[in-house]
Amino acid sequence: MPVADAVSILSQGYTPSIILAVVAVLLIIRQRLAVQLDPKEPPILKPKVPYIGHIIGLFQHHGAYFDKLYARKPMPIATLPMINAKLYIITDPVMAQNAFRHKNLSFDPFTLEFAQRMLGVSDESMVPVRFAGDEKNPGFLAQFLKEIHEAMRGEYLHKMNADVLNGVAVTINELGKTFEPESLFYWLRGTITVATSNALFGSFNPFKDDPALGDALWDFDNGLMGLILNLFPAITFPAAYKGRAKIQEALIKYYTAEHDLDPSVSQMAKVRAALFRRKGIPAFDIGKFELALIHVSTANAIPTLFWNLCFVATAPKTTATIRKEIESIITVSTLDNGKREAVIDITKFDTHCPVLVSSYRETIRLANAQLGARRAMEDTILSDGKNEYLLKAGCDIQLPAGVPHLNEAAWGPTASSFDATRFMSPEERGDSSAKARLEDREQKRSYFPFGGGKHLCPGRNFAFAEILGTIAVLVTGFDVNNRDGGMIEIPKLGRARLGEGVAKPTGKGLTMGARIERRTGWEDVVWKFTC
Numbered sequence: 001m002p003v004a005d006a007v008s009i010l011s012q013g014y015t016p017s018i019i020l021a022v023v024a025v026l027l028i029i030r031q032r033l034a035v036q037l038d039p040k041e042p043p044i045l046k047p048k049v050p051y052i053g054h055i056i057g058l059f060q061h062h063g064a065y066f067d068k069l070y071a072r073k074p075m076p077i078a079t080l081p082m083i084n085a086k087l088y089i090i091t092d093p094v095m096a097q098n099a100f101r102h103k104n105l106s107f108d109p110f111t112l113e114f115a116q117r118m119l120g121v122s123d124e125s126m127v128p129v130r131f132a133g134d135e136k137n138p139g140f141l142a143q144f145l146k147e148i149h150e151a152m153r154g155e156y157l158h159k160m161n162a163d164v165l166n167g168v169a170v171t172i173n174e175l176g177k178t179f180e181p182e183s184l185f186y187w188l189r190g191t192i193t194v195a196t197s198n199a200l201f202g203s204f205n206p207f208k209d210d211p212a213l214g215d216a217l218w219d220f221d222n223g224l225m226g227l228i229l230n231l232f233p234a235i236t237f238p239a240a241y242k243g244r245a246k247i248q249e250a251l252i253k254y255y256t257a258e259h260d261l262d263p264s265v266s267q268m269a270k271v272r273a274a275l276f277r278r279k280g281i282p283a284f285d286i287g288k289f290e291l292a293l294i295h296v297s298t299a300n301a302i303p304t305l306f307w308n309l310c311f312v313a314t315a316p317k318t319t320a321t322i323r324k325e326i327e328s329i330i331t332v333s334t335l336d337n338g339k340r341e342a343v344i345d346i347t348k349f350d351t352h353c354p355v356l357v358s359s360y361r362e363t364i365r366l367a368n369a370q371l372g373a374r375r376a377m378e379d380t381i382l383s384d385g386k387n388e389y390l391l392k393a394g395c396d397i398q399l400p401a402g403v404p405h406l407n408e409a410a411w412g413p414t415a416s417s418f419d420a421t422r423f424m425s426p427e428e429r430g431d432s433s434a435k436a437r438l439e440d441r442e443q444k445r446s447y448f449p450f451g452g453g454k455h456l457c458p459g460r461n462f463a464f465a466e467i468l469g470t471i472a473v474l475v476t477g478f479d480v481n482n483r484d485g486g487m488i489e490i491p492k493l494g495r496a497r498l499g500e501g502v503a504k505p506t507g508k509g510l511t512m513g514a515r516i517e518r519r520t521g522w523e524d525v526v527w528k529f530t531c
């Protein structure tokens with residue numbers, strides 16, 4: 001049928017004025033939906049499907065969507081239109097660091113919005129938390145940040161490191177000659193969840209004797225985005241919802257009994273609870289808030305440990321080098337019961353174990369794709385030293401670390417593969433030429449797995465000690481193989497989901513078993529750490 005005939009059939013019964021009205025409405029909708037862009041704002045990166053393409057892309061591909069966008073069109077900074085809103089993304093390392101440090105670009109709105117949805121805290125308890133400060137008093141979040149950063153330094157950090165690693169040692173020392181976990185990931189997850197929660201919550205740690213509570217934490221983690229969306233979460237994300245309730249019930253009992261005042265408790269847990277109390281928040285809501293403490297302390301560290309162990313256990317040369325490095329910081333003595341005690345001095349990791357440390361940083365480079373979030377609180381000019389961009393007040397900014405972490409311009413043609421020695425310093429590699437030092441500087445700039453500015457992860461030094469200490473003992477004291485005794489296969493390392501910083505293994509990777517066997521010469525050894 002000719003087009004003209006089709007149009008006339010379609011318009012039968014309609015007057016031209018109705019058709020004109022429909023067209024006008026469509027144009028108005030289009031104009032309303034079109035993102036208004038100041039010429040000084042970052043250039044627009046259009047989605048393939050108009051208006052909603054970026055939203056679909058993010059929900060479909062999670063963190064990997066930013067890799068896809070960058071592969072399609074590498075842009076240092078861009079505006080993503082989303083229906084009639086816009087999101088800025090920054091992948092240029094210099095601009096990202098400037099964004100992390102900029103006083104107008106804040107993380108606080110996300111803390112406030114997400115805390116309540118994620119943790120289900122009461123409106124009354126959010127009132128003091130929302131206090132932004134005045135001439136006389138600092139805001140709640142500013143005070144909170146200052147106190148938790150101070151609580152993760154010096155003697156407080158040493159205590160936490162010693163507590164977590166001696167907790168790991170308890171589990172390791174109980175292993176027989178051969179131990180075969182059905183899932184390497186779940187075994188590490190259970191062991192580190194208990195050791196970390198002991199280090200945080202001390203002698204009355206509710207996770208200590210209740211493995212179901214550890215499982216509940218990971219159910220919560222698995223459905224975190226669903227809880228944040230908050231659309232009938234009891235029905236839409238029942239496992240996460242129940243997991244949250246179970247842990248919060250245990251933590252409410254803990255804070256009601258004021259177990260956080262016990263001397264065995266970490267300074268980190270103590271100062272947080274003390275501040276909540278000073279602001280009049282009841283134990284009921286402190287228990288709810290502090291689910292965030294155990295979650296943030298385990299969610300990224302445990303998958304990082306898993307990937308680090310997989311990378312090292314599948315590289316015999318790296319394993320051999322790391323064993324030599326660790327052996328140089330172990331002191332062995334004979335105990336009264338005739339057993340030998342091997343003490344690992346973790347304060348020597350940096351000076352004596354360059355490959356171990358480098359393998360950790362390299363694991364993080366590949367596995368960490370955190371999507372640092374900030375909101376522009378005022379119209380703000382951001383610069384990379386050459387170009388300036390306007391970020392409009394109220395717009396959100398995303399700083400996806402995964403893009404610079406895999407950028408060949410910084411890391412060379414092997415950017416997407418694991419190189420255990422990549423993070424050794426030019427001096428450690430025996431090449432301190434100007435070129436090597438320049439490359440090293442460029443790489444350091446392109447690496448921001450722990451965020452930046454005043455929100456730079458306060459747990460990064462604890463994670464360093466916990467992960468490297470666990471790797472050190474497993475690699476030196478044991479052979480880690482698959483259940484048949486052959487080399488394990490590294491599971492597929494994907495990109496983190498929205499709400500995660502580090503990807504967890506999926507599918508077969510989750511259920512990959514292992515054989516952990518005491519090494520010849522180390523069979524009768526009891527492990528310990530000095531921190």
Ligand code: HEM
Pocket residue numbers: 100107145148296297298300301304368370372373449450451452453454455456457458459460462463501502
């Ligand atoms: C490999 C492990 C870890 C990674 C990759 C990691 C990463 C991060 C990132 C990306 C942020 C947000 C920073 C920003 O937006 O600028 C963060 C914040 C935070 N992390 Fe970690 N983290 C790890 C381990 C830990 C541990 C073990 C703890 C506690 C013992 C911890 C406690 C925190 C806290 C309390 C915050 C919030 C800080 C704030 O709001 O300013 N993290 N972490």
